[in-house]
Amino acid sequence: MNFVDLIQGLLPLVSQVVPGTAQATLLASAAINIIKLIQSQSNMTTDEILQRAGTTLDENEKMLIADLARLQGGGT
Amino acid sequence: MRDRRTLVGLVLVLALACLSFKCGGGQASDDPVRKAAKAADTIAGSITEMIKLKRQLAQQKTITPDEELALTNALLKANTADKAFLAATKQLRGTPTSADKSNLATLFSTVSAAVNEIDAGVLGVKNPDAKTKLTTILNSIKASLAVISSLTQ
DSSP states (O other), X not given: OOHHHHHHHHHHXXXXXXXXXXXXXXXXXXXXXXXXXXXXXXXXXXXXXXXXXXXXXXXXXXXXXXXXXXXXXXXX | OHHHHHHHHHHHHHHHHHHHHTTTTOGGGSOHHHHHHHHHHHHHHHHHXXXXXXXXXXXXXXXXXXXXXXXXHHHHHHHHHHHHHHHHHXXXXXXXXXXXXXXXXXXXXXXXXXXXXXXXXXXXXXXHHHHHHHHHHHHHHHHHHHHHHHHTO
């Protein structure tokens, strides 16, 4: 387990044990996911990176269209 | 508490900048297509994290529905622009020609304009803590933009 995995594993525990850290761990989780994504690129071929980016962008589009429908439909 | 969050944000920004430019495995030696692929992938992943963060902030009512709508529209534009950039990158083989660079420059300006819209959406968020969190993720997208910019010159 590398350092980033270790921090990621500890985050849920920190948010439960240390009062008021839930907001900070929210941001830390997002940043760790991006750091892991960048780290993983070094073990991938260029074609694999291109393919993953395409898949991620397709998934993003679905999530954003769902959010637009929710927001414009007045739901929560 | 707020100082602690700011510190966490600063450390994360530094870590992301470090990974994006120097410490992530010798990006300087990467060929232009690989650099572009990495940048497009990082932007895509950062948009994913921003969507998740935006949803959580909205659920907690830390951002208003109007603020979330502005962010959603801007993120969709950036996502679409990154898709176009990715499609152009897939067509590249070897060192980009001047025509390739010109095409990439046009697509880069579209991605850049869309990211500026996200920036405006984040600036419109009234809650300072929510703004700080969204800015931190947005900075990773801006770091990737800098990589793409270097490819179009």
